[in-house]
Amino acid sequence: MLLVGELVHLTVTGVLIASLLALAAVGLSLSFGVARFANVAHPDFMMVGAYATFAYNVGLGLAFPAAAALGIASALAIGVAVAWLAFDRLPVTGNVQLLIVSIGVSFILRHVALLIFGASPAQFAVPLQRPWVWGPVRLTANQIVTLAVAGGLVLAVHLLLSRTRLGRILRAMADSPALCQVSGVDTGRSRLLMWAIAVLLGAVAGVLFGLNLVLQPNMGWDLIILIFAATILGGIGSPYGALAGSLVLGITLEWSTLVIPFQYKEMLAFGAMALCLMFRPRGLFGGR
Amino acid sequence: MTMNRRQILGTAAGAAAAMVGERAWLRAAWAQPGEPLRIGVLTPLTGGGALYGTAMSRTYALLAEEINASTASGGPGIGGKAIQLFVEDTQTNPDAGVRGARKLVDVNKVHAIVGTWSSAVTLAVAPICVQARIPLFCVSSSPAITTFKDDDFLYRTSTSQSFWSGVFFLAAKKLNARTAGIMILNNPYGLGLGDTFAERFTKAGGKVTGRVVYNPNQPSYRSEIQQALGGKPDVILFAGYTPDGIQIFKEWFQLGLGGTWMGPGFAFSPQFIQSIGAQAAEGTVVVEASPRQDSSAYRNVQKLYKGATGQDADVFVSMAYDHLMIASMSVLAARGDVAGEAIKAQIRKVSNPPGKVVGTWAEAAPAIRGGDTVNYEGASGSCDFDEAGDVFTDFGLYRIKAGTWALDQTIAAAEVKSL
Numbered sequence: 001m002l003l004v005g006e007l008v009h010l011t012v013t014g015v016l017i018a019s020l021l022a023l024a025a026v027g028l029s030l031s032f033g034v035a036r037f038a039n040v041a042h043p044d045f046m047m048v049g050a051y052a053t054f055a056y057n058v059g060l061g062l063a064f065p066a067a068a069a070l071g072i073a074s075a076l077a078i079g080v081a082v083a084w085l086a087f088d089r090l091p092v093t094g095n096v097q098l099l100i101v102s103i104g105v106s107f108i109l110r111h112v113a114l115l116i117f118g119a120s121p122a123q124f125a126v127p128l129q130r131p132w133v134w135g136p137v138r139l140t141a142n143q144i145v146t147l148a149v150a151g152g153l154v155l156a157v158h159l160l161l162s163r164t165r166l167g168r169i170l171r172a173m174a175d176s177p178a179l180c181q182v183s184g185v186d187t188g189r190s191r192l193l194m195w196a197i198a199v200l201l202g203a204v205a206g207v208l209f210g211l212n213l214v215l216q217p218n219m220g221w222d223l224i225i226l227i228f229a230a231t232i233l234g235g236i237g238s239p240y241g242a243l244a245g246s247l248v249l250g251i252t253l254e255w256s257t258l259v260i261p262f263q264y265k266e267m268l269a270f271g272a273m274a275l276c277l278m279f280r281p282r283g284l285f286g287g288r
Numbered sequence: 289m290t291m292n293r294r295q296i297l298g299t300a301a302g303a304a305a306a307m308v309g310e311r312a313w314l315r316a317a318w319a320q321p322g323e324p325l326r327i328g329v330l331t332p333l334t335g336g337g338a339l340y341g342t343a344m345s346r347t348y349a350l351l352a353e354e355i356n357a358s359t360a361s362g363g364p365g366i367g368g369k370a371i372q373l374f375v376e377d378t379q380t381n382p383d384a385g386v387r388g389a390r391k392l393v394d395v396n397k398v399h400a401i402v403g404t405w406s407s408a409v410t411l412a413v414a415p416i417c418v419q420a421r422i423p424l425f426c427v428s429s430s431p432a433i434t435t436f437k438d439d440d441f442l443y444r445t446s447t448s449q450s451f452w453s454g455v456f457f458l459a460a461k462k463l464n465a466r467t468a469g470i471m472i473l474n475n476p477y478g479l480g481l482g483d484t485f486a487e488r489f490t491k492a493g494g495k496v497t498g499r500v501v502y503n504p505n506q507p508s509y510r511s512e513i514q515q516a517l518g519g520k521p522d523v524i525l526f527a528g529y530t531p532d533g534i535q536i537f538k539e540w541f542q543l544g545l546g547g548t549w550m551g552p553g554f555a556f557s558p559q560f561i562q563s564i565g566a567q568a569a570e571g572t573v574v575v576e577a578s579p580r581q582d583s584s585a586y587r588n589v590q591k592l593y594k595g596a597t598g599q600d601a602d603v604f605v606s607m608a609y610d611h612l613m614i615a616s617m618s619v620l621a622a623r624g625d626v627a628g629e630a631i632k633a634q635i636r637k638v639s640n641p642p643g644k645v646v647g648t649w650a651e652a653a654p655a656i657r658g659g660d661t662v663n664y665e666g667a668s669g670s671c672d673f674d675e676a677g678d679v680f681t682d683f684g685l686y687r688i689k690a691g692t693w694a695l696d697q698t699i700a701a702a703e704v705k706s707l
Contacts, residue, residue, distance in 0.1 A: 006514075013510040020507060119338035121531045121563060128568055131544045140542045213507070214535050214563070222505035254511050262512050263474045263501040 003258075005136035010254040012137055016212070018230075018250030019150035023205035024223065025230040025242035026157055027198035033174035033237030034194045035087060037098035041106040042202060043220030043227050049075035049203025050210040050219065051113050057124050064126050064211075072203045079199030080192065082109070088191060106221065113217040121214040146208045153204060154243050157197065161239060170194055174237055225266075233273050235283025244284050249273065324365075324372040325619050325626050327352070327612065328392030330413065331403035335380030336504065339530055340554070340604040343593075344403050344427075347601075347608035348373055350592045354649065355616055361653035366620050371612070374398055380405065382412035389413040393420045399619075399626040402611040404428060405604070407476060414442050422628035423635065425611035427604055430476055434676045440632060443614075443677040445607040445668050447577060449477065452552070453484035454704040455683045456525060459550060459575045460489060462685060462697050465522035469498040469547075471512065471536070473528040481527040481552075488707070497521045502532070509536045510543060517545050523573070526551035534563045541568040550575060556688065558600045566691035574686040574693050576603060577669045585609065585647030585667040606667035614639050614664060614671065616649065620656045639664040640672045680705065 028042045053071025056062045062070065086105045087098060129140040161167035169190050173180045181187050202220075209219060216222075230249045234241025249269055256268035276284065329348045332341035352371040361367040374396040376388030385404065392398045393416060400423045404410040407430030414433075417424040418441050426433070426442070429449045436442060447455075460468060468489055472482030479501065486496050497519025500512045513536060516524055526533060526549050533555045540547075541564065553576025561569045581587075586601070589609040593601040601609075618634035619626055638652075643661035646652040655662050664671055669681030680701040686693035 009514055010511055013508055016510070017507045114334070119334065119342060120559065121339075121534050123534075123563055128538060128541050128565055131542055133544065138543050143542075209507070213538065214531070216531065218505070223507060226507065257511050257515070261501060262515065263503050266503070 006258070007255070008136040009138070010257065011251060012139065014251035014254035015247065016143060016146065016250075017253065018246040019147050020205050020209050020212075021223070021226055021230050021250060022154055022243045022246035023150050023201045023208070024220075024227045025234065025246050026154060026239045027201035027205075028227060029231045029234065029237055029239050029242040030157070030170070030194060031198040032231065033239075034170055034191060035098070036177075037087075037095040037102070038228070039083075039087070039198075040099065040102040040224065041082075041086075041109060042102075042198065043224045044106050044109040045075065045079045045199045045202030045220070046206030046209060046223070047113060047215075047217060047220040048078055048109060049206035050215045051117055051122075051206075051217075052078070052203070053207050053210065054117070054122055054124060054215055057126075058122070061125075064124055067124075068207050072200065072207060075203035075206070076196060076199055079203065080195050083195040083199065084192060087195075088188070110217050110221060117215075117217065119217065121216050123214055124210055126211060142211050146212060149204065149208060153201060154239075157201070157239055160197070166190065166193060229270065229273055233276055233283055235280075235285040238283065238285040241283050241285030248276070248284070322368075323626065324370040325400075325616070326372050326374065326396060326398045327615065328389070328396060328398035328401040329373050329375045329403050330378055330385065330388050330392065330401050331375075331608075332380035332405050332409070333375075333377040335378075336529065336531075337378075337380040337405040339559075340427075340602075341378070341380070341403070341405055343597075343599075343602065343605050344405070344608035345375055346597065347589065347593060347605045348402060348612050350596055351589075351609055351612045351649075354592060355612075358649050358653070360650045361620055362657055366616055366653075367624055367657070369619065369624055369626070371616065378404060378406070378409045378413075380409065382406075382408045385409035385413050386416065389416045393417075393422070398422065399628060400425070400615050400631060402615065403608060407433065410442075410444075411436065414438060417441050420628065423615070423632050425615065427607045430480070434678055438677065440677065441628065443635060443673055445610050445666065445671060445679060446603075447669075447681060448678055449480045450484065451680060451704060452481055453488060454707045455575055455699055456481070456485045456550065457488040457492070457707070458699050458703060459573065459683075459685050460485075460494065460523055460525075461492070462699070463523055463548070463550070463573065465494065467495045467497045467519060467521040467523075469500075469516040469519065469521035469524040470496060471500045471502065471516040471524060471526050471528070473532060474501045474503050478527040482525065485525055485527075502528070502536075504528075504532050506535075509539050512536075513540050513543060513545065517547050521547070524549045526555060528555055530555055530557050530560045533560055537564045537568055548573060552576060553686075553693070554603050556693075557602045558692075559602070561688060561691050566688075569688045569691065572688045573696075574688060575683055575699070576686065576693075577681040577683055583647045583665050583667060584651060585613065585665060588648045589667045601667065603668055610664075610666035610668050610671050613647075613649065613652070613666065617646075617652050617656060617662065617664060620653060636673055638662055639666075 052074040056070045057067035131138040131140045230245040234245030252272045253269040256265045331344045356365045378385035402425045404426040407428035410426040410428040426444045427446045429446045431450045470482045472478035498516045500516040502512045550573035556574045590601045617638040618631045621634040622630040641663045643663035646662045683699040685697045687696045
């Protein structure tokens with residue numbers, strides 16, 4: 001009984017982590033599929049969203065929902081502008097070159113945040129909450145909001161990709177950009193919309209992260225390995241896979257603490273990832 | 289030569305007429321009066337210690353400014369000698385720390401280095417200082433710093449971890465705790481403190497109900513917290529830093545599990561309390577070297593730091609103040625000799641008893657100039673260095689009440705030493 005309670009607690013924690021990872025990983029996967037390079041600066045869009053919200057919420061004293069809406073909108077503007085300038089406009093081609101550019105972008109974004117907001121952990125002006133307790137499950141209202149928003153957005157991305165014209169174009173671009181172009185698709189514009197979706201998901205993840213935990217200029221960077229792992233595990237370029245990858249990673253991360261000390265939990269989680277990839281080298285949902 | 293000195297003394301031009309007599313004294317007795325005291329400020333401005341290192345760096349600048357503007361020693365600065373700071377970033381990383389120290393020693397030719405924070409950085413930088421024959425003042429707490437062969441050039445204003453674990457053991461005893469949980473950061477400080485505490489605690493008949501070693505920068509600590517609190521211990525020892533502490537406490541409160549935490553003051557800092565809110569911090573036990581709130585040194589650093597930043601001076605800010613005060617007093621006591629050996633020879637004379645108790649430049653400078661023996665009582669503690677360059681200070685056991693530390697009991701240095 002004690003073990004069941006513990007397992008439930010660990011699972012809930014794992015799902016909470018996964019919900020944050022998934023939002024970032026889905027965006028990363030999408031951008032990898034379409035733009036065809038690993039955007040190292042992607043997790044920093046989380047940080048931009050969180051700090052933009054912080055500026056409205058704490059700096060200007062707006063209520064949190066309004067600040068979050070404005071913060072996400074501002075992050076969208078900043079993020080898309082940065083992605084367009086650095087990844088679409090620079091006369092740089094090749095995945096490796098763009099990867100290096102994205103590392104540079106990541107440094108710039110973090111250091112600008114450091115310059116403006118300082119290194120100290122920051123918080124939204126949102127009071128701490130006491131949890132609702134259902135047996136071993138303990139969740140606060142904000143955590144339930146987090147799960148709902150993350151679930152809702154992942155579903156929205158699914159609908160967008162499967163049911164809309166833009167979704168068809170993005171999937172087509174992921175398959176063959178050249179074929180897309182000769183079919184008369186405005187690939188530049190579609191790429192821009194893809195960046196918007198990716199940045200939006202990242203910024204929302206950042207705001208939710210800040211709501212539950214704390215803001216630091218390195219907050220995105222610290223998660224980079226987990227986010228990339230979730231993306232790879234799910235199958236690079238597959239948004240559904242990113243969701244599945246996040247869940248597998250988040251839950252194994254927590255479950256592993258039943259058998260090994262906490263400080264080694266990443267080891268088992270990444271071991272599980274390696275094992276998955278041995279049997280499905282293109283990831284859980286890869287292999288298109 | 290005269291021109292040089294005039295340039296250095298330039299800031300005091302207005303007061304020059306009143307100081308003709310003073311200058312004569314300086315000219316007669318001082319070695320190289322014009323050469324500034326060059327101090328290397330080597331703190332973490334980025335990385336894990338950035339929070340504290342930036343505050344420390346700021347403090348050195350504030351105190352240097354105060355001393356440079358003061359004429360308490362008979363001339364501006366240290367008897368006409370300006371303090372010049374050279375700032376480098378250790379990035380909380382030994383490699384970067386060594387690069388910074390080399391630059392300070394080779395290019396800037398500093399006379400002392402102050403501010404190394406992490407023990408790993410201090411131990412990497414110390415050999416460079418010993419080789420250059422200049423003092424190094426640090427705030428690190430690893431026991432290895434006590435035994436390091438430093439030719440007496442390495443000083444610290446924080447107590448060693450081996451001392452800290454005794455302090456926490458006594459704190460648990462004073463709280464009548466029979467069971468303890470421990471939640472420790474996975475680094476030499478966390479493991480050193482957590483495990484030596486556990487050893488003392490179990491040897492004295494206590495029981496450790498849960499031990500969790502956590503890695504920093506996790507997306508969640510919910511499971512770690514649950515585990516550490518699993519056996520409902522009387523007290524939970526937290527051996528981490530402020531940034532991870534904020535996140536852990538936020539999640540702990542939102543789990544609604546209860547329990548009494550105790551931890552070091554540099555983790556449960558005013559910024560920590562402000563971040564998690566007075567409600568979540570209420571009742572938490574803070575163990576810290578009694579920051580001499582009654583000392584003139586503390587009052588002065590609080591005035592300087594709060595005036596500049598609006599924030600309270602924490603223990604690292606206090607230590608930074610103490611470093612530069614001791615270095616400056618030593619140079620004054622050495623009659624302006626800035627050579628590392630000369631500074632070193634004065635450090636214990638100005639900071640240990642006996643002597644007139646001083647805490648600010650305004651108090652210390654005239655006394656030293658007048659030939660008095662002084663005993664510096666610092667902002668972070670009494671700053672009485674033993675043969676190894678270590679300090680032993682009294683500690684306070686505080687409880688967080690309505691957002692501030694309220695002193696509950698004291699833990700005397702003698703009590704810890706007799707364990």
